[in-house]
Amino acid sequence: MAVHFTAPADVAPGDCYPTYTPDQAGLVVDFVRGRWLAGWCRLEEANSDLPESRRESLVRIQIAPEAPYRVAFYEV
Numbered sequence: 001m002a003v004h005f006t007a008p009a010d011v012a013p014g015d016c017y018p019t020y021t022p023d024q025a026g027l028v029v030d031f032v033r034g035r036w037l038a039g040w041c042r043l044e045e046a047n048s049d050l051p052e053s054r055r056e057s058l059v060r061i062q063i064a065p066e067a068p069y070r071v072a073f074y075e076v
Helices: none
Strands: 028-032 035-041 056-063 071-075
Touching: none
Parallel strands: none
Antiparallel strands: 028 035, 035 056, 056 071
């Protein structure tokens, strides 16, 4: 999950990465019903008026040999 929380050396214009750590965001990774899922609080949205579903991130993690880091993340 470091991929989501660490900016690469060559950040493209318009890309943004969080300024908080996975621990600060409450990152949890679970294996449920044969799938890897990761969830965390988007702290940049913590004080907004957005519904809770928009302040939380949930992704499915899948092996993808062709992808950087050999995994792909799919928003749930």
